Amino acid sequence: MKLVRYHNSPLYDPSANYTSLRDEMDRLFDVAFPALSTLQREGFFGELQGQFPMDLYQEKEAVVVRAELPGFRKEDLEVEIADGVLTITGHQKTESKGDDAKKAGVTTQERRVSRAISLPEHLTLDKIQATYENGVLTVRLPKSEAVKPKQIAIDVK
Amino acid sequence: MSLLTKNETKAPVTRTVTPRYDVRETGDAYVLTALVPGVERSSLETTVDGETLTVTGRRTFTVPEGWTAVHREIPQVDYRLVLEIDRRFNRDGIKAELSQGVLTLTLPKAEAVKPRKIEILG
Numbered sequence: 001m002k003l004v005r006y007h008n009s010p011l012y013d014p015s016a017n018y019t020s021l022r023d024e025m026d027r028l029f030d031v032a033f034p035a036l037s038t039l040q041r042e043g044f045f046g047e048l049q050g051q052f053p054m055d056l057y058q059e060k061e062a063v064v065v066r067a068e069l070p071g072f073r074k075e076d077l078e079v080e081i082a083d084g085v086l087t088i089t090g091h092q093k094t095e096s097k098g099d100d101a102k103k104a105g106v107t108t109q110e111r112r113v114s115r116a117i118s119l120p121e122h123l124t125l126d127k128i129q130a131t132y133e134n135g136v137l138t139v140r141l142p143k144s145e146a147v148k149p150k151q152i153a154i155d156v157k
Numbered sequence: 158m159s160l161l162t163k164n165e166t167k168a169p170v171t172r173t174v175t176p177r178y179d180v181r182e183t184g185d186a187y188v189l190t191a192l193v194p195g196v197e198r199s200s201l202e203t204t205v206d207g208e209t210l211t212v213t214g215r216r217t218f219t220v221p222e223g224w225t226a227v228h229r230e231i232p233q234v235d236y237r238l239v240l241e242i243d244r245r246f247n248r249d250g251i252k253a254e255l256s257q258g259v260l261t262l263t264l265p266k267a268e269a270v271k272p273r274k275i276e277i278l279g
Binding site for chain 1: 192193194195196197217218220221223224225226227228229230231232256257258259
């Protein structure tokens with residue numbers, strides 16, 4: 001078990017210099033009462049805060065990021081890597097005509113969510129795979145050869 | 158609003174969470190949208206029993222062997238939404254659609270509550 005300082009957590013937003021007490025309390029409540037957190041968010045999709053839950057996994061050959069982004073079209077999602085920071089953005093504009101004769105005209109709904117995480121080093125950036133299934137985006141970032149555990153045969157003389 | 162969350166009398170066997178949902182009214186139906194990311198079509202179930210509409214969705218993702226979680230925010234709980242539907246709904250015509258973690262349920266209004274025009278005679 002490695003002890004890692006909380007602020008060095010990979011999902012710690014590098015653009016923020018500190019985590020406010022309020023954020024800390026929000027986080028605590030989100031973890032303890034997941035159902036409650038949906039209540040406090042405004043708007044159905046809760047996109048006003050531009051946040052969505054994310055998981056980060058390590059496996060032997062790769063680092064895997066899973067993000068819950070329900071209701072997007074594939075082309076509305078963007079995965080970008082620059083300078084060791086992975087940014088996932090969802091941007092969607094939907095235009096719906098009023099179903100009612102009373103509400104004539106077109107309603108435009110726009111939602112934009114974005115999150116950035118800093119990545120560990122030693123990843124093969126050109127072999128990244130991203131899939132979107134059941135509203136969950138999975139990004140697989142293979143580790144470069146240098147950090148993969150390797151078996152080294154020892155010759156016994 | 159005629160769709161109310163029904164208090165569950167029996168304690169659920171497994172821990173579940175109520176998905177976020179929204180109900181819109183159109184001319185001849187109510188359209189319910191619920192966010193159930195991580196749920197496949199085969200693990201989603203919508204049942205109508207008497208006056209109760211139940212939607213259950215199981216998350217199909219399990220952490221594969223050999224993966225270590227570094228950071229987790231996605232709750233590993235299944236979804237369960239229990240709503241009361243009264244006579245204003247035509248329960249035979251309920252349609253369900255699941256697309257990228259968004260469930261859309263169309264609950265047609267019963268004939269009795271549909272708006273209708275009455276011709277004026279004479």
